[in-house]
Amino acid sequence: xxxxxxxxxxxxxxxxxxxxxxxxxxxxxxxxxxxxxxxxxxxxxxxxxxxxxxxxxxxxxxxxxxxxxxxxxxxxxxxxxxxxxxxxxxxxxxxxxxxxxxxxxxxxxxxxxxxxxxxxxxxxxxxxxxxxxx
Amino acid sequence: xxxxxxxxxxxxxxxxxxxxxxxxxxxxxxxxxxxxxxxxxxxxxxxxxxxxxxxxxxxxxxxxxxxxxxxxxxxxxxxxxxxxxxxxxxxxxxxxxxxxxxxxxxxxxxxxxxxxxxxxxxxxxxxxxxxxxxxxxxxxxxxxxxxxxxxxxxxxxxxxxxxxxxxxxxxxxxxxxxxxxxxxxxxxxxxxxxxxxxxxxxxxxxxxxxxxxxxxxxxxxxxxxxxxxxxxxxxxxxxxxxxxxxxxxxxxxxxxxxxxxxxxxxxxxxxxxxxxxxxxxxxxxxxxxxxxxxxxxxxxxxxxxxxxxxxxxxxxxxxxxxxxxxxxxxxxxxxxxxxxxxxxxxxxxxxxxxxxxxxxxxxxxxxxxxxxxxxxxxxxxxxxxxxxxxxxxxxxxxxxxxxxxxxxxxxxxxxxxxxxxxxxxxxxxxxxxxxxxxxxxxxxxxxxxxxxxxxxxxxxxxxxxxxxxxxxxxxxxxxxxxxxxxxxxxxxxxxxxxxxxxxxxxxxxxxxxxxxxxxxxxxxxxxxxx
Numbered sequence: 001x002x003x004x005x006x007x008x009x010x011x012x013x014x015x016x017x018x019x020x021x022x023x024x025x026x027x028x029x030x031x032x033x034x035x036x037x038x039x040x041x042x043x044x045x046x047x048x049x050x051x052x053x054x055x056x057x058x059x060x061x062x063x064x065x066x067x068x069x070x071x072x073x074x075x076x077x078x079x080x081x082x083x084x085x086x087x088x089x090x091x092x093x094x095x096x097x098x099x100x101x102x103x104x105x106x107x108x109x110x111x112x113x114x115x116x117x118x119x120x121x122x123x124x125x126x127x128x129x130x131x132x133x134x
Numbered sequence: 135x136x137x138x139x140x141x142x143x144x145x146x147x148x149x150x151x152x153x154x155x156x157x158x159x160x161x162x163x164x165x166x167x168x169x170x171x172x173x174x175x176x177x178x179x180x181x182x183x184x185x186x187x188x189x190x191x192x193x194x195x196x197x198x199x200x201x202x203x204x205x206x207x208x209x210x211x212x213x214x215x216x217x218x219x220x221x222x223x224x225x226x227x228x229x230x231x232x233x234x235x236x237x238x239x240x241x242x243x244x245x246x247x248x249x250x251x252x253x254x255x256x257x258x259x260x261x262x263x264x265x266x267x268x269x270x271x272x273x274x275x276x277x278x279x280x281x282x283x284x285x286x287x288x289x290x291x292x293x294x295x296x297x298x299x300x301x302x303x304x305x306x307x308x309x310x311x312x313x314x315x316x317x318x319x320x321x322x323x324x325x326x327x328x329x330x331x332x333x334x335x336x337x338x339x340x341x342x343x344x345x346x347x348x349x350x351x352x353x354x355x356x357x358x359x360x361x362x363x364x365x366x367x368x369x370x371x372x373x374x375x376x377x378x379x380x381x382x383x384x385x386x387x388x389x390x391x392x393x394x395x396x397x398x399x400x401x402x403x404x405x406x407x408x409x410x411x412x413x414x415x416x417x418x419x420x421x422x423x424x425x426x427x428x429x430x431x432x433x434x435x436x437x438x439x440x441x442x443x444x445x446x447x448x449x450x451x452x453x454x455x456x457x458x459x460x461x462x463x464x465x466x467x468x469x470x471x472x473x474x475x476x477x478x479x480x481x482x483x484x485x486x487x488x489x490x491x492x493x494x495x496x497x498x499x500x501x502x503x504x505x506x507x508x509x510x511x512x513x514x515x516x517x518x519x520x521x522x523x524x525x526x527x528x529x530x531x532x533x534x535x536x537x538x539x540x541x542x543x544x545x546x547x548x549x550x551x552x553x554x555x556x557x558x559x560x561x562x563x564x565x566x567x568x569x570x571x572x573x574x575x576x577x578x579x580x581x582x583x584x585x586x587x588x589x590x591x592x593x594x595x596x597x598x599x600x601x602x603x604x605x606x607x608x609x610x611x612x613x614x615x616x617x618x619x620x621x622x623x624x625x626x627x628x629x630x631x632x633x634x635x636x637x638x639x640x641x642x643x644x645x646x647x648x649x650x651x652x653x654x655x656x657x658x659x660x661x662x663x664x
Contacts, residue, residue, distance in 0.1 A: 012291060012294075012295065014295050014299075015291075015294060015295050015298060018295070018298040018299050018302050019298060021302055021307055021308065022298070022301075022302060022305075022307055025305075025307040085287050085288075085290035085291050085294065086287060087283065087287070087337065089341070089346070089348075093542070093544075096542040096545075097542060097545075105290075106290050106291070106293075106294035107290065107293055107294040107297040107298070107326075107330060108294075110301055110305070119536050120536075122536075
């Protein structure tokens with residue numbers, strides 16, 4: 001079975017690098033984008049099964065990206081998990097209303113995040129957790 | 135104000151006094167416009183239509199007397215200067231009025247036009263100063279809060295990066311590590327988590343100060359929250375060899391509170407207690423009812439630590455307070471925890487306090503309002519001064535098909551709750567507020583004044599209406615169950631009030647028992663799955 005592809009959108013290259021490693025270790029293929037415009041372009045090109053999206057992005061912030069994704073037929077069904085440092089009290093509801101599947105505030109608990117990714121990808125895409133040395 | 139002239143609202147019921155004041159005003163100022171009314175209500179009505187430069191106020195009016203009179207005006211027009219005109223030479227009353235925000239207190243007897251004019255002019259100036267000060271203060275507070283909220287956001291970005299790389303290494307994703315290295319890294323992770331908690335507290339305290347903290351009260355069984363807290367902090371206590379015990383009243387009523395917030399308070403208090411208790415000491419969490427105050431549940435956290443000095447007791451709930459002695463042995467907070475606790479308890483209309491003696495340990499106590507089932511049930515279960523013949527407890531469970539639920543689950547269940555509310559008779563049935571949840575399932579209860587047959591009609595109606603919600607079936611499964619409320623026989627002859635209490639007690643027991651059963655089942659299933 002091919003690995004599900006995740007598009008990771010964040011403007012912090014260091015965080016992208018770390019999260020990419022973690023996602024790969026969990027048996028996902030990873031594509032990345034570092035601004036709002038690139039996020040849409042990459043989503044159209046890569047057709048990810050799921051998108052992890054930061055809110056504070058250059059060239060179109062996370063809400064703009066959410067809005068655009070909703071309006072592109074081929075992408076409107078792709079689950080988006082928002083991962084942002086912003087205050088959930090002010091942003092969570094807005095993100096969920098704008099079509100996000102879940103909201104995590106940075107720093108997020110890794111297990112919870114991986115669990116929600118797994119659940120959001122739906123049944124049939126269950127991944128085996130990578131066996132890494134303990 | 136028109137043409138920079140003075141526009142005065144005179145509230146005075148004695149026509150003679152009113153004329154005199156009017157005369158004095160005209161003598162002193164040529165471009166003064168006086169609007170005279172003789173009742174407080176008319177004065178308030180006039181204030182809501184236009185804002186005068188000043189209110190001249192007699193305290194004893196046909197519809198209000200004494201201090202109440204200026205309080206009501208202040209309430210309606212906090213920014214308009216008020217000068218009281220009184221026939222009563224009472225210095226205490228005058229000082230009290232000025233403390234409350236009145237600008238001056240003049241005696242009617244010795245009123246010259248010059249004196250009045252001067253008093254009014256000063257009153258207007260003073261009011262403007264106060265207003266300017268208030269605006270400046272608010273600006274400063276807003277700036278500080280914005281700054282803190284910005285800082286806490288900016289701090290999160292590098293913290294997230296550190297957290298991600300540390301866990302990456304600890305999880306072995308970047309290759310195996312020597313045990314000693316892993317150990318050191320765990321210490322780093324602990325500090326990262328502490329920093330994270332501090333940033334969270336900082337933002338929370340900012341919210342408190344800006345009046346932006348919100349609570350979402352539900353029907354909560356406190357026992358569960360206490361157990362959850364103790365289970366969570368048991369490892370910390372064990373590590374310090376501090377005993378951790380629970381003492382709960384057998385029949386605790388449900389409270390009306392935000393479970394997440396109450397958990398925050400409990401964790402904070404118990405964590406503090408463990409922190410300040412030496413090895414072999416103990417921490418006890420209790421919850422009970424107090425006869426003299428039946429509207430509240432009392433929760434207390436006692437420790438056998440070194441206690442708190444009387445001076446510290448008065449300051450301990452203040453922001454940024456830290457016990458000087460605690461700094462060296464365990465400084466792992468910002469001193470915001472108890473400040474946040476106090477605000478949470480206050481938002482619930484409860485009280486929080488500490489009793490302690492140096493060397494004797496401390497007890498932190500707080501109260502939470504009882505969810506008064508009897509009071510709420512009374513109007514729907516009594517008909518023509520008698521208890522209705524039978525009651526059924528209907529329970530609606532919404533379980534999201536995927537857990538954690540995707541998208542706006544809160545919006546979904548709130549919509550369902552509204553539908554349930556529309557399906558009941560307002561005079562016979564009561565929909566309880568949402569229960570506290572364990573897991574993602576939302577449970578609503580309806581106490582209905584019907585027998586099983588009629589409650590069946592209602593459950594069918596609820597089912598039908600919920601089925602009409604588009605997409606609901608793709609989001610969650612719905613179960614509706616109805617159980618008759620079995621009342622004890624001997625209650626039949628008792629006073630009505632007692633009968634209501636008895637129904638309320640039965641319903642509460644049924645809900646609590648149902649929740650415990652569910653929790654036990656959940657606990658069993660996790661045990662077997664292990």
